[in-house]
Amino acid sequence: MASAPPQETSTFVGHPPLPSYEEALGSNPQDPPMPYAPADMKTSVPPYPTQAYSPMYPPPPHQGQPVTSPVVSVQTVYVQPGLVFGSVPVQAHCPVCARNVITRLEYTSGALTWLSCAGLTIFGCIYGCCLIPFCVDSLKDVTHHCPNCSSVLGVHRRM
Ligand SMILES: [Zn+2]
Structure with a gap:
């Protein structure tokens, strides 16, 4: 009776065979094959999606879905709160008369007019020169009137 040498079998038990390449990568044989396997590289179908670039901006509204994004509707409304009455006629x-009008200006002497007069007097501009600010419209307050009903729509004060 020939008996196998026990040393050789014990050697294989102590050192199991190394895992194969696929086992080392951790691929499970139950997994479906990869759609972009290297074998498909030579086929006509590109391994990457045909839409190479993802849209950086939202798609235009004509791509099927109804537009639900908040679109600010443009309305031709002459907003009154943002209206600033300056030294020029404004719309x-x-x-009173419920109409959109171009204001009519009226210049009245205001604080800046009197301060300019006082300043000229202090610096020696007497004998009527101190009255020059009362003739300069850019130193006066501006009152905006309605050209139809002459009602006051706004006042622009220099100071
Ligand atoms: Zn009016």
């Missing part, structure tokens, strides 16, 4: 809405 305003008169609440």
